[in-house]
Amino acid sequence: MIGSKPKVIVIGGGISGLSSAFWLMQKGIDVQLLERDSRAGGLIRSERVDGFLLDYAANCVFNYLPEVNFLCHNTGLSSQQILRQESAKKRYLLKDGVATPVPMRLKEMITTDLWSLRGKLRALLEPFIPRASSESEETVSQFITRRFGAEVYERSIEPYIAGTLAGDADKSCLKSTFQQFAKLEAEHGSILKGVIKRKLTGVRTACAAQVFSFRNGMGAMTEGLKNYVGDSFLPNSTVEGIEREGKQWAVHSDVSGKKKIFHADAVILATPAGEAAKLVDPLSKNLSILLKGVEYSPMVVSFLGFSRKDIDHPLDGIGCLFPKKEIDFNSLGSLWTSTLFEGRSKEGTVLLTNYLGGARRPEMPGKTDEEIIALVMEDLKKVIGVKGKPVMAKVIRHRAGLPQYHLGHQMFLEKLDEHLGLIPGLHVAGNYLGGVSVRACISQGKELAEKIDSCLKKRGKRFTPKENRLKRDQASQVKST
Ligand SMILES: Cc1cc2nc3c(=O)[nH]c(=O)nc-3n(C[C@H](O)[C@H](O)[C@H](O)COP(=O)(O)OP(=O)(O)OC[C@H]3O[C@@H](n4cnc5c(N)ncnc54)[C@H](O)[C@@H]3O)c2cc1C
Secondary structure (H helix, E strand, C coil): CCCCCCEEEEECCEHHHHHHHHHHHHCCCEEEEECCCCCCECCCCEEEECCEEEECCCCCEEECCHHHHHHHHHCCCHHHEEECCHHHCCCEEEECCEEEECCCCHHHHHHCCCCCHHHHHHHHCHHHCCCCCCCCCCEHHHHHHHHHCHHHHHHHHHHHHHHHHCCCCCCEEHHHHCHHHHHHHHHHCCHHHHHHHHHHCCCCCCCCCEEEEECCCCHHHHHHHHHHHHHHEECCEEEEEEEEECCEEEEEEEECCEEEEEEECEEEECCCHHHHHHHHCCCCHHHHHHHHCCCEEEEEEEEEEEEHHHECCCCCCCEEECCCCCCCCCCCEEECHHHHCCCCCCCCEEEEEEEEECCCCCCHHHCCHHHHHHHHHHHHHHHHCECCCCCEEEEEEEEEEEECCECCHHHHHHHHHHHHHCCCCEEECCCCCCCCCHHHHHHHHHHHHHHHHHHHHHHCCCCCHHHHHHHHHHHHHHHHC
């Protein structure tokens, strides 16, 4: 080991790399975090424009994991947290061009206009549908259509996958996307039966579920983590190569234009999969090919600010998702950001964030800002009755927006483990592994830190700071005698 404490180099300062660093530091492991950009956060970034607060990627954390609360508490972030506003509880789905509330209670499910009577009756047959007959993996669309019928799939799940994961439900792996659904079917033979049984037996999430962000946007979270990592966070540091030197790792980097080599006991590649593929290529062609195969969907985000009086709709919800069936529309979804959290727009105005592109419309990033704004305005005029011009407009593009968990993703994870197992001390973290959400990235970081800690303990005894001082004292006594 290098020095008295083990050291891990984390490559990439998005939420995956930052949270991995946090959990490693909690274990008393030295960390060096190398980030290519001049700022921390990766995809996550918050910016104030003309009195509006824009979040480039994650807008919020939907949390039910105690580790997320632990991280916020121990980085001092809890005091900056804000919860979703009461007025943002409703969700809308577009049905024949009309924003229609998503039913949340049984009674609403019976009376909703979202599904036809035939569609509702088909969905109610779900408890009587037998389990999947074969062991083969199913896509989300196959599973939902089989259990609930085509209408529930087209009018609820397809727009959810497209609007929140930029995905295509015809390709998405059920087990990787909706693990809970697969589990409920396996355990109870039915999703509805499973949900009802859980409610009756009082099964709850590990901590109270809540939707939160921060007063200054999600960028505050990555900034808070960067501050926690302290001087060990090196911005403007592009890793160009990694190499094994005996039991150690040498990480070749360009730090603000100067070539530098860092040494460590272990390395975490917390970059997007394509970048990780390049870095591992000299070590393992097979691993590199595997990582190169991860597909990403592009996304365009449009931020429009309006005077409140220029919108007819009450905007009494989190926003509206646009099913593929609604062919006259351009967006995947519209988030009513200023309803979701306070402080996102100035007095008398509202902020609307629309998402375009994804697997459904991958050509969108090629359009100009003016074209994107015109497409979004077309949607907003029809759905929420926008009358005036925007008082603020900004468009951003994520060319590699979100990784896609296609059929075969479970096999991908198994192979990844196999190949990484052949290269001791090399690890990967990122949103292409166990979930794209911020919550999932934080949780994976914890698991990874636990794994690395136990690997390092197996490789050599870890000493407490007191034991290290004693060892140093004994060594200097030996030298002086
Ligand atoms: C439009 C959009 C909306 C979203 N909304 C939500 C939401 O509301 N809630 C939610 O939970 N999630 C949301 N997500 C998902 C979430 O934001 C992402 O999954 C998450 O931020 C990804 O973090 P990451 O650290 O895995 O990757 P990244 O953020 O991509 O970080 C990777 C980092 O690696 C660095 N890097 C790459 N190569 C090198 C190199 N060679 N050397 C050094 N550094 C390198 C990059 O500069 C980058 O900083 C959204 C995502 C998008 C795109």
